Amino acid sequence: MATVDLNDVRKVYPGGVEAVKGVSIAIPDKALCVLVGPSGCGKSTLLRMIAGLETISSGTCSFDGRVVNEVGPAERDIAMVFQNYALYPHMSVYDNMAYGLRNHGTPKDEIDARVRDAARILAIEGFLDRRPRQLSGGQRQRVAMGRAIVRKPQVFLFDEPLSNLDAKLRGQMRVEIKSLQRSLGVTSVYVTHDQLEAMTLADVLVVLNNGLVEQTGQPLDVYEKPASTFVASFIGAPPMNLLTVANGRLSDGSAIPHGAPAGAATLGFRPEDVVLDRPEALNLEATVDGVEPVGAESFLYCAAGGQRVVVRVNGRSPHQTGDRLTVGAVAQKLHWFDGAGKRIDG
Numbered sequence: 259m260a261t262v263d264l265n266d267v268r269k270v271y272p273g274g275v276e277a278v279k280g281v282s283i284a285i286p287d288k289a290l291c292v293l294v295g296p297s298g299c300g301k302s303t304l305l306r307m308i309a310g311l312e313t314i315s316s317g318t319c320s321f322d323g324r325v326v327n328e329v330g331p332a333e334r335d336i337a338m339v340f341q342n343y344a345l346y347p348h349m350s351v352y353d354n355m356a357y358g359l360r361n362h363g364t365p366k367d368e369i370d371a372r373v374r375d376a377a378r379i380l381a382i383e384g385f386l387d388r389r390p391r392q393l394s395g396g397q398r399q400r401v402a403m404g405r406a407i408v409r410k411p412q413v414f415l416f417d418e419p420l421s422n423l424d425a426k427l428r429g430q431m432r433v434e435i436k437s438l439q440r441s442l443g444v445t446s447v448y449v450t451h452d453q454l455e456a457m458t459l460a461d462v463l464v465v466l467n468n469g470l471v472e473q474t475g476q477p478l479d480v481y482e483k484p485a486s487t488f489v490a491s492f493i494g495a496p497p498m499n500l501l502t503v504a505n506g507r508l509s510d511g512s513a514i515p516h517g518a519p520a521g522a523a524t525l526g527f528r529p530e531d532v533v534l535d536r537p538e539a540l541n542l543e544a545t546v547d548g549v550e551p552v553g554a555e556s557f558l559y560c561a562a563g564g565q566r567v568v569v570r571v572n573g574r575s576p577h578q579t580g581d582r583l584t585v586g587a588v589a590q591k592l593h594w595f596d597g598a599g600k601r602i603d604g
Contacts, residue, residue, distance in 0.1 A: 260321045260335075260412040260445050261287050262308065267317035269303050277303045279469035280317070285462060290439050290446045294456035295466035296492070301449045302417060304466070308447055309415050310334050321412060337406035338415040341422060343398045345390040345405075351377075352386040355405045369408075376404040379438065396427045403435075407442065414439070414446040420455065432458055453493050457481065465489050487599040490526050496557060496568045498526045498593065510564030512542060519594050519602050526593035529557065529570040538586035542567070546581040560585060 262285040269278040278300040285291040293301040306312040308319055310331035318325045326334055345354050352373055359369045377383045380400040390398055399419060406414060416435075420428045436459055439446050450456055456463055457477045465472045465480065473485040484490035490498040502509050503525050506518045516539060518525065527540070544562035556575035560567045562585050569585060577583065594602040
C-alpha cells in the first residue's frame with residue numbers, strides 16, 4: 259500500500275484563477291482520508307491532481323516518498339471510482355470489471371480469479387452476465403468499486419461516488435465502503451460535500467474552504483473543537499449556533515456571565531448542548547419561532563440574544579411557536595472565536 263503526501267500543492271488555471279492555494283496533507287498508509295467542503299472549495303481539483311488528471315502548478319504530490327508530479331495516471335497505481343459510475347453500457351458486468359486488467363495484459367485465469375473474488379466481496383456474483391442498464395444505482399456503484407478492487411492499486415480515489423443514490427441507499431453504501439476499505443487495507447482519498455458522509459467514513463477528515471485547508475483531524479476532534487467559525491458552521495447538522503459578541507455583550511445587549519475571553523467576536527454552542535429553563539453559564543431569553551419534529555428528536559428554532567438559535571431536544575417537543583423559554587449552556591460547552599473567525603482556546 260502507500261502513504262500519500264501533499265506538500266504546499268497549488269493549482270492555478272489560465273487567467274490566474276487559483277483553485278488550490280497551498281494545501282499540505284499527510285495521509286497515512288491504509289487510512290481513509292475524506293476531503294469535504296462546499297462546491298468550489300477545490301476538493302475535486304485536489305483529487306484529480308492526486309490522480310494525475312490535473313497538473314500541479316507548484317508543490318509536490320508523493321506516494322511512499324516518491325514524487326509523482328510528472329508521472330502519468332496509468333503509472334501511479336491508483337484506481338478511481340466516479341460519481342457517474344463510468345461503466346461501458348455495451349459490456350457485461352464481468353467485462354466491465356475485467357477491462358482494465360485485459361488492457362494491462364493480465365493472464366486470463368488471473369483476471370477470472372480477481373473478478374470473481376471482487377464480485378463475491380461485493381455480493382454481485384449473480385450479476386456478472388448483466389449489462390449496466392439492468393442494474394440498480396447501488397448495484398452499478400458496486401460494479402464500479404469492483405472494477406477498482408480488481409486492479410489491486412496502491413491508492414483508491416473516490417469522487418463523490420454516492421451523490422446519485424437516494425438517502426437510504428447512501429447510508430447502506432457508506433457502511434459497505436467503510437467495511438470494504440478496512441478489509442482491503444488500501445489507502446483511500448474520498449471527496450464529498452456531505453458532512454455526514456465525511457464524519458462517518460473518515461479516519462482523517464480534511465475540511466476545505468476556498469482552496470485552503472481549514473482543519474485536519476479525526477472527525478470527532480474536528481466536531482468537538484472546530485478551528486474556525488467556517489468549520490463550526492459546516493460540520494454538524496444543524497450547525498453550531500454562532501452569536502456575534504462585542505465588548506462582552508451579545509447584539510441585543512445581553513451580558514455574558516463570567517465575561518468573554520479577550521478578543522472574542524463570536525460565541526458558539528452546539529444545538530445538542532443547550533439546556534432549557536435551567537440556570538447555567540449562558541442564559542438567554544428566547545422566543546420559539548418554529549418547531550421541526552424529525553422523529554426521535556425535534557429542533558426548536560428560536561430568536562435569542564438578537565440572533566437565531568437552534569435547540570435540539572429528544573423526542574416530541576411540547577413547545578409551540580411563540581413560547582418563551584430560557585436557552586442555556588454550560589461553560590465547558592461554549593466555543594469562542596476571534597474577529598478573523600479563528601478558535602480561541604483557554
